Amino acid sequence: MYKSPWSWLLSLSLVLLPGLAVAANPDISYLISIDLAADSYTQQARALAVNGLFCGVLLVMAVFKLFVYWHSRTLSFLFHGCYGLCVFLMTAVATGLSSFFWQPPFWNTFQLIMVIGVAAAVLIALFAGDLVAQAKAPKRLQVVFRVLILAIALSGMVMLLSWHLYAVRLVVVLACLLSLYMLGCSIWLWQKKVRYSGFYFIAWLALSIGFGLTLLSYKGWLTLPIATHVPLIIGLIAEVIVISFVMAGSFADAKQARLAAQRESLKNAERANRLQQQALQAQANATEELESKVQERTFELEVALRELEETNRQLEEQSTVDFLTGVKNRKHFDKRYVAEFRRSRREQTPLGVVMLDIDHFKRINDTYGHLVGDEVIRQVAHRIQSVLKRPSDALTRYGGEEFALILPATHLEGALLVVEEVLTAIRQTPFITNDGALPVTISAGLSVAVVQPEMEPNGLLDAADQALYSAKEAGRDQAKWQQVGAQGHSPQSLLFKSDDY
Template identity: 35%
Template sequence: MRLLRFGLWFWLLAVAVGWPLQAAAQVAQEANFPVQALTSSAPSRIEVGARMGVLVDPTGTLSIEQVQSPAQAWQRIDRQSPNFGFTHDSYWFRFQIDNRDAQTLARFIELPIPYLEDVQLYHYVGGVLQIHYTLGAQSPFAQRVVRHPNFIMPVQLVPGINQIYLRLASAGTIEAPLRIWDPVRFYAASNDENLAQGSVIGVLLVMVIYNLFVYFSTRDINYIYYIGFVASYLMFHLSLTGYAFAYVWPQAVRWNSFAISTFVASSAFFTCLFTENFLRLRSFSKPAFYLVRSLSWFYALLLLVTFVLPYSWTIRVGASVAVPTAAIALFLGYWRWLRGAKFARFYCLAWTAILIGLAVLSASKQGWIAFNGWTENASQIGIILLVVLLSFTLADRINNDRTLRLNAQAVALGHERSARASQQALIQATEHANRELEQRVASRTNDLNATLEQLKSANDRLQLLSTTDRLTQIGNRAFFDTSIASELRRATRQGTPLTVMMLDIDHFKRVNDTHGHLAGDACLRALADLLRTRIHRAGDILARYGGEEFVIVLSATSMAQSLHMAEELRAAIESMEIRFEEKLLRITASFGVVCAVPHPTQTVQNFLAAADHALYEAKGAGRNCVRTATLG
């Protein structure tokens, strides 16, 4: 009896302790299984957003039974939009729809990301599977339940709790901006979307055809590059939005799997060709010309390899360099405009429009600004403005060139008339007038010689200013590019070692943020003064490479000597005290050093790339240290 009573008390104690723990575990589990309340009077479109649980599957092998196990560590989505970027992982999402009506409601679940390769949806009620969809860009378009560019998955929501599981996998980005639609309202919205997309596509087609006719009349190669860019972007847009797979090549599954990266590369390729030729970079700036020409060759190669290399590799490369390329094109346009090329103004406005559109779209995706029809279509509005303004740009440059030719003809005609008048005067002049003319010619010759001397002096000063960094009063990037090329040729010819040393001020942004940019300028000047006192041999080069980065070139110096100097410089910088506004500032620097006897196949870029790699190793090793690299 006493034993029975003890057992009863033990059971009650176990229940009293275990029930709260079980309840807490249940609450924690349901916290990652959010519930979407739904009635027939609810809004016709519901944005699921981040109200889902997420489970990362790095191996991509979890089954639906395994993800339903209570042991799985489901997590909340900690970002405004469920966008996980480029990843090789598979992702599981889950949420619950609570149908609070007494009748079954028909709804569509939309995933508006057409390029995902594997999309699977599971609909459970009370642990019983109701329907399972297997979709994705790797399956023929005809297998889709609803014929639409996006993934549309119909579900019949019974009264009560309906559990939804979604598995996504892709070689590109993983995004899950799910929407729950009333079917009638979905088709109405889809028609509106088709109309908007048709307008965009129509504008792009009109611009292609119109400018093709203009090319036939002008034979200006820039129109071919422009047409190539617009046509490539049009195909990229159709591929990205799923319209190409839905209506152009619904059976070409393999081609559809890499079409996006192909058209990204071709769009960037034609952008580089257009920028190079339209801005006349060959005659304006050799470095800018070679930069853009190198980018065009890079994109040509990328365009070819999209057909053979995995999409997961080519899309990452294309996406990572597309925005910098657009920024370079915009920078060069404003540079040309500020240097007096008025024909570049529409070009600058065009690229500014698309970058603003992309910035607005990115801000809305991150939740920084309101998400509405304008922000959702900001990139499309930007590309239309880009295409139209670029067309205006071409026409404006033709008019500008015509005006310049007319002005040149007018000047030439004026010169001709003046020459005839002068000739007539000479014929009618007397011998006295000839002697007076000789005196005037001699006087003007002297004036001209004096003017030429002044011009030469001004040119010398201008040359010095153009190769000197204004802040630090040491060589700038242009001086460095010219000087190292000469030193590389000499070292190659003589067979002597050449050292390239790159150094970067550690945490320089923190100096600017804490003490202000004037303090940062003071640090840069102090560092330049220190380096100037130690780099003074003939043939050695000291320059500010950009920002807080400096570069040193040592001729006929071994690796051991270079490392010794780098360590001395590093220690001197660490011990240097910089006075600024009654404050005492200290800085450190990281060094990357490469030393080798160059051979004819090696370029300046080989040395710079190796030194930059060593510099990044120094940064990764904790900064305030020296790292070396060898030429590949």
């Protein structure tokens, strides 16, 4: 409650409000006068000394609380310190000590006391509201304090501007309500067993009694042997003194609590430091033992990892090698084709794909058996592999009796030479089997292109496959070339076939 910087400015402005009021109305006349005349010079001197003592005590207490606020930034010290300054000013004006510093008619005693009283009422309400907020009072109690503060401040402004009798009476009524409400809050604090709540009750009871006696005496309902203002001044002084001692005790308690917390924190830190040292020593011992075990396990793990890597390499190799021919299989072809297709598109280099198929292989199987067929496939793969000279050229068994060549960075002329050598190597030398020499031929379909961004991934494969189909339709033992994207056009015959030899 009241945590904004505006609270500090409000408190300061309330202390300065009396001076601003008189500066705005320098010619107003007295509504009441307080006679300080004594029977003798000695009595007057004694009265001034006592009044000066009270004012000095009030001023010292107010300055002390403001100093504590400056040190601790606790708003309750700010509110009650400014409230103490207002009580000091009211006492000085009411007892006549202010006449030593200014002379009438520049200051009007009644109006000045009323303005200071409004400021004091707002400040003590702020103090009490902050107190009940710290005690976690219900929201409705805090709301009532805010309403009273606002009402007293507004009525004080109306009184300051008009000095109408009804405005003065409204201020007095609101002050009575505030006094009773603060007394009720002190009882609530007492019931909640808040520390020093009994002293708050005594202080605000003294203030309420003094205010009530002054009000009754002023209205003529009660006759006192002392001046009208004296009960109020006594109540204010008593309230300030009691609350000041309570706040000093609270400040001392808070300081002791901080010191106790610091001592406990230091003990906990020392205990934690000892435990940490023990834990570090235990950790060092465990770490040393663990390191030896880790080194042993690491060595074993490295050996196992090397064995696993070798096994994985062998498995990977086996998974991409055709078990019958020893050349790469279809799985390897698919990966290699995608890689070379992307490189051709990226580097804009030509890429050749050749599809090869053994002619009349089903007849060989049916006539000589599957064992002879397998031997033919192995020898065909060996002869094709012997033709390839570059490490980048890849031969794969595409499936059954069909093979595929990937020729990276190869123009059409170079691809034609490779295909010509392959067909010649298969055709010229018969295959030796257990059943004798067996003539074998193959057909080939070729496609070469520089891959463009818009080209389909299977464009080269489709073109080469269509060219192979055309070569078989044209009589086998020959090669055909198909341009990519020229589906629907007849593949072009190459310059070599069996009739050329």
